[in-house]
Amino acid sequence: MSGGHGHGHSLYRVGDSPVHRLPAHVKVLALLAFVLVVVATPREQYWAFGVYALLLAGVAGVAAVPAGVIVRRMVVEVPFVVFALLMPIVSQGPRVDVLGLSLSEHGLLTGWNILAKGTLGVVASILLAATTSERGLLLGLQKLRVPDRLVEIASFMIRYADVVAADMRRMRIARESRGFEARHLGHVRVVAQGAGALFVRSYERGERVHLAMLSRGYAGAMPLTSVAAATRTDWLRAAALPLAAAVVALTAVLA
Amino acid sequence: MHVPDGFLNAPTSVATGAVAAAGVAIALRKAQGELDERTAPLAGLTAAFVFAVQMLNFPVGVGTSGHLMGGALAAVLVGPWTAVLCLSVVLLVQGLLFADGGLTALGTNISLIGITTVVVGWVVTRAVLAVLPKRPASVVPASAVGALISVPVAALVFVLLFAFGGEASLSLGALTASMLGWHTLIGIGEAVITGLTVSAVVAVRPDLVHAARGLRPALQLKQADGTLAPAPAPEPEPVGAASRGSVKPLLIGGGVVALALAGIVSFFASSNPDGLEYVAEGEGFLDRARDHAFGDFALADYGEVGGIPVGVAGILGVAVVVAVGVVLFRLVAGKSRPAGAAAGSRQENAVR
Numbered sequence: 001m002s003g004g005h006g007h008g009h010s011l012y013r014v015g016d017s018p019v020h021r022l023p024a025h026v027k028v029l030a031l032l033a034f035v036l037v038v039v040a041t042p043r044e045q046y047w048a049f050g051v052y053a054l055l056l057a058g059v060a061g062v063a064a065v066p067a068g069v070i071v072r073r074m075v076v077e078v079p080f081v082v083f084a085l086l087m088p089i090v091s092q093g094p095r096v097d098v099l100g101l102s103l104s105e106h107g108l109l110t111g112w113n114i115l116a117k118g119t120l121g122v123v124a125s126i127l128l129a130a131t132t133s134e135r136g137l138l139l140g141l142q143k144l145r146v147p148d149r150l151v152e153i154a155s156f157m158i159r160y161a162d163v164v165a166a167d168m169r170r171m172r173i174a175r176e177s178r179g180f181e182a183r184h185l186g187h188v189r190v191v192a193q194g195a196g197a198l199f200v201r202s203y204e205r206g207e208r209v210h211l212a213m214l215s216r217g218y219a220g221a222m223p224l225t226s227v228a229a230a231t232r233t234d235w236l237r238a239a240a241l242p243l244a245a246a247v248v249a250l251t252a253v254l255a
Numbered sequence: 256m257h258v259p260d261g262f263l264n265a266p267t268s269v270a271t272g273a274v275a276a277a278g279v280a281i282a283l284r285k286a287q288g289e290l291d292e293r294t295a296p297l298a299g300l301t302a303a304f305v306f307a308v309q310m311l312n313f314p315v316g317v318g319t320s321g322h323l324m325g326g327a328l329a330a331v332l333v334g335p336w337t338a339v340l341c342l343s344v345v346l347l348v349q350g351l352l353f354a355d356g357g358l359t360a361l362g363t364n365i366s367l368i369g370i371t372t373v374v375v376g377w378v379v380t381r382a383v384l385a386v387l388p389k390r391p392a393s394v395v396p397a398s399a400v401g402a403l404i405s406v407p408v409a410a411l412v413f414v415l416l417f418a419f420g421g422e423a424s425l426s427l428g429a430l431t432a433s434m435l436g437w438h439t440l441i442g443i444g445e446a447v448i449t450g451l452t453v454s455a456v457v458a459v460r461p462d463l464v465h466a467a468r469g470l471r472p473a474l475q476l477k478q479a480d481g482t483l484a485p486a487p488a489p490e491p492e493p494v495g496a497a498s499r500g501s502v503k504p505l506l507i508g509g510g511v512v513a514l515a516l517a518g519i520v521s522f523f524a525s526s527n528p529d530g531l532e533y534v535a536e537g538e539g540f541l542d543r544a545r546d547h548a549f550g551d552f553a554l555a556d557y558g559e560v561g562g563i564p565v566g567v568a569g570i571l572g573v574a575v576v577v578a579v580g581v582v583l584f585r586l587v588a589g590k591s592r593p594a595g596a597a598a599g600s601r602q603e604n605a606v607r
Contacts (some may be wrong), residue, residue: 222295
């Protein structure tokens with residue numbers, strides 16, 4: 001939960017790579033399988049995580065997503081990097097001396113584990129978001145049998161997140177142009193009143209949106225406008241990443 | 256508070272995924288009762304609101320700032336089931352589009368932030384409302400208490416998950432203490448903002464605050480001779496689902512909280528009297544884990560061996576408490592509910 005939210009349109013990088021062309025639901029499943037394999041890999045097999053990183057770098061290369069974009073979006077993992085760095089200090093067990101610090105051996109391993117697996121997961125998700133349009137992702141979720149109602153809520157949320165955020169920005173500008181600046185905890189009341197007003201505005205907008213939908217013939221379900229079908233080739237291409245990862249994981253477990 | 260990939264081992268992640276799926280499935284069915292066919296746009300906009308409000312930072316101290324998680328707030332504003340849906344969708348979108356919270360940890364995140372904070376926030380709010388005077392303004396302190404308690408309880412559930420499937424050998428006591436300490440502080444912030452936000456909404460559109468339904472006084476009309484008389488009942492609404500579903504969330508939610516607490520309390524009971532032995536066991540386990548290809552699963556075993564027998568006793572205790580609670584609840588509900596709730600909600604529909 002960091003400041004990176006609210007720039008919905010900049011997440012997807014328009015492109016026409018083989019990764020971009022894969023149907024979204026195939027990509028989501030491939031990502032899920034990949035991350036599961038990563039999480040199940042024993043942490044002592046350090047080389048395996050290097051191979052996973054190379055695999056992801058390969059996908060990024062094919063999808064033509066620049067490394068700079070990925071690194072910039074990795075800011076979201078800062079909170080748990082801090083946690084991972086704390087692990088060697090607060091964990092129990094036999095200790096080793098590193099640079100004059102007494103660190104827990106097991107804590108070092110744990111910190112590494114969280115850092116490696118978490119980072120791989122974050123990078124994989126960034127790749128998915130960078131190569132899949134939001135509309136495609138929603139259709140993919142629908143294809144994956146996520147309940148229609150949930151997909152509808154998600155689509156309304158994505159559609160209106162920017163609108164609501166802009167509403168909030170206008171309220172902030174209005175506050176600041178009247179000389180207000182949240183400087184200490186005592187100002188929380190003003191900010192919270194803004195949040196309350198924002199809720200009323202959002203909810204009323206929802207009511208208006210619903211009326212607009214009704215007047216355009218909404219009868220309880222959104223029509224499905226396009227169906228992205230996946231061919232056998234799509235599945236095979238998408239399976240390349242998790243399969244390669246599974247081979248690595250098997251080797252790591254048997255080693 | 257978003258849990259990333261690799262924090263909990265694969266079996267725990269899958270288990271919490273199942274819990275999350277079941278919770279969302281129940282919420283999907285129940286939310287119809289809260290918002291009828293308007294669910295999609297209204298829940299969608301509320302999700303966008305929660306998403307936006309999580310960006311709303313406020314300064315906490317030197318250089319640090321906090322922000323709202325919004326579980327209790329959403330529950331109070333739109334009702335618990337819709338709130339579960341909103342928070343789950345926010346987490347889903349954050350995980351898929353913003354890489355915020357791991358994909359394998361999505362179930363964990365939904366269980367903790369989407370379900371635990373919402374259900375605890377709602378149950379506590381209702382409980383506090385039951386003892387406060389029946390007017391809309393009572394929702395403000397009630398929601399603040401709900402938010403205050405929801406955050407540390409979610410932290411405790413996280414500690415419990417960590418005890419079963421965590422990828423670290425932290426001392427549970429220390430982890431519990433630090434998680435509780437931090438999250439009580441966070442909870443205070445959450446309580447202040449939730450209370451103030453709810454009070455702002457109650458002041459403008461009390462009919463929008465789900466928890467305040469049925470708390471508004473019946474409409475009184477001034478007669479020609481100056482006396483007050485209750486307004487004639489409006490025509491029955493075609494959709495009269497507003498006052499439904501207030502008993503079950505309380506029961507289910509209370510059960511979940513009680514079970515979670517029972518698990519944690521039993522952990523305290525088993526580990527605290529003999530901290531030294533606990534540490535020794537932990538180290539003995541370490542030696543074993545290093546030979547073992549799947550260290551993670553060994554840790555899961557360890558948690559079960561230590562926790563289950565005590566946990567069963569705890570669960571039995573909870574069952575007794577729940578039985579007593581149900582009887583009490585029936586008694587209280589029998590006294591206050593029928594007239595007030597039904598009439599109140601109809602008034603609210605008329606106002607809207």
